[in-house]
Amino acid sequence: MAKKDYYEILGISKNASQDEIKKAFRKLAHQHHPDKGGGNEEKFKEINEAYQVLSDTQKREQYDQFGTTFEGGAGAGGAHWQDFAQGGPFGGFRANVDFNDIGDLFGDMFGFGSARGRRGHKRKEGRDLEIDTAIEFMDAVRGVTKRITLEKLQECESCRGSGSEGKGGVKTCSTCGGAGVVEQAQRTFFGTFTSQSVCPACHGEGSVIEKPCSKCRGEGRALKEHAFEVTIPPGVAEGTTLRMEGKGEAGVRGAAAGNLFITVHVKPDSRFRREHDDVHSDASITLPQAVLGDSIRVPTVDGQVDVKIPAGTQSATVIRLKGKGIPHLESAGRGDHLLHITVAVPTRVNRKQRELYEALAKEEE
Numbered sequence: 001m002a003k004k005d006y007y008e009i010l011g012i013s014k015n016a017s018q019d020e021i022k023k024a025f026r027k028l029a030h031q032h033h034p035d036k037g038g039g040n041e042e043k044f045k046e047i048n049e050a051y052q053v054l055s056d057t058q059k060r061e062q063y064d065q066f067g068t069t070f071e072g073g074a075g076a077g078g079a080h081w082q083d084f085a086q087g088g089p090f091g092g093f094r095a096n097v098d099f100n101d102i103g104d105l106f107g108d109m110f111g112f113g114s115a116r117g118r119r120g121h122k123r124k125e126g127r128d129l130e131i132d133t134a135i136e137f138m139d140a141v142r143g144v145t146k147r148i149t150l151e152k153l154q155e156c157e158s159c160r161g162s163g164s165e166g167k168g169g170v171k172t173c174s175t176c177g178g179a180g181v182v183e184q185a186q187r188t189f190f191g192t193f194t195s196q197s198v199c200p201a202c203h204g205e206g207s208v209i210e211k212p213c214s215k216c217r218g219e220g221r222a223l224k225e226h227a228f229e230v231t232i233p234p235g236v237a238e239g240t241t242l243r244m245e246g247k248g249e250a251g252v253r254g255a256a257a258g259n260l261f262i263t264v265h266v267k268p269d270s271r272f273r274r275e276h277d278d279v280h281s282d283a284s285i286t287l288p289q290a291v292l293g294d295s296i297r298v299p300t301v302d303g304q305v306d307v308k309i310p311a312g313t314q315s316a317t318v319i320r321l322k323g324k325g326i327p328h329l330e331s332a333g334r335g336d337h338l339l340h341i342t343v344a345v346p347t348r349v350n351r352k353q354r355e356l357y358e359a360l361a362k363e364e365e
């Protein structure tokens with residue numbers, strides 16, 4: 001029989017109060033519930049087992065007296081999860097479990113929550129939609145208004161979203177009598193007991209449509225093409241996602257619509273490279289330009305600008321053009337333009353040039 005320290009499992013001291021035990025259990029059960037991401041079924045069972053014993057004054061006394069395991073066949077230390085599901089190893093343990101408490105705790109996880117949580121269950125909301133759009137490099141710099149067309153569930157024109165055909169309205173659901181919930185016997189980790197669940201006939205709404213709209217079959221929404229314009233702000237970067245609230249799928253019969261997420265892709269530009277809000281580009285100068293200095297015209301996002309090349313410019317020099325980059329998306333100001341200079345060494349020279357280079361070479365001896 002495995003030895004288990006229930007106090008250690010719940011992370012509490014040997015003289016913890018009932019309140020502390022309950023608190024520790026709630027916290028850990030939430031954390032390790034197997035239905036949750038990162039949940040751990042074994043751990044969850046262990047936590048529950050510890051709680052079942054320590055929350056019961058009588059069993060706790062017994063447990064404290066006999067150490068980390070119970071004596072006898074029905075020992076809690078060796079109890080398996082299945083035992084609990086089938087009523088537990090302790091004859092009357094269920095009588096001591098605060099079901100309201102557990103209902104609150106696990107209602108959302110198991111879907112057998114209390115009536116108050118389910119009454120007037122909301123109609124199904126519209127889903128979020130995600131689309132992609134591609135824009136030109138320069139549109140990302142200046143901002144652009146883009147026309148987008150997509151097919152999505154929208155309010156049904158035929159019934160104006162009510163879901164009813166003609167004058168027929170809604171009537172109280174006969175399955176649940178309008179409560180939106182039905183009583184059900186549920187088998188759970190804590191044994192079998194009566195619970196309430198969402199009415200399958202009306203999906204918790206408490207009412208049903210007398211004569212559903214033939215176009216949308218009572219949903220109040222239908223698939224339709226939707227064209228709209230979206231303003232893409234200046235400075236938007238590759239992969240930026242814009243959120244348009246309520247522009248997703250329409251909800252069922254007027255329930256809240258989802259949101260629309262638009263991910264912007266920026267097409268490359270042959271002249272420019274972007275790094276954060278800085279623009280990089282290359283320029284090639286001749287040997288005489290590098291030695292003597294000059295002024296060259298280069299493209300920037302603001303158009304052609306004249307850039308002074310100082311005398312004695314080395315290859316791989318980077319000239320920074322302040323404020324000629326991309327507007328910051330979330331603040332004032334702009335990035336810079338960084339011009340990467342390459343000095344082009346001629347691979348072929350004519351006779352005249354050769355003579356000049358030879359003369360230059362002599363001069364430098």
Ligand SMILES: [Zn+2]
Nearest residue numbers: 156159213216
């Ligand atoms: Zn309709």
Ligand SMILES: [Zn+2]
Nearest residue numbers: 173176199202
């Ligand atoms: Zn119903």
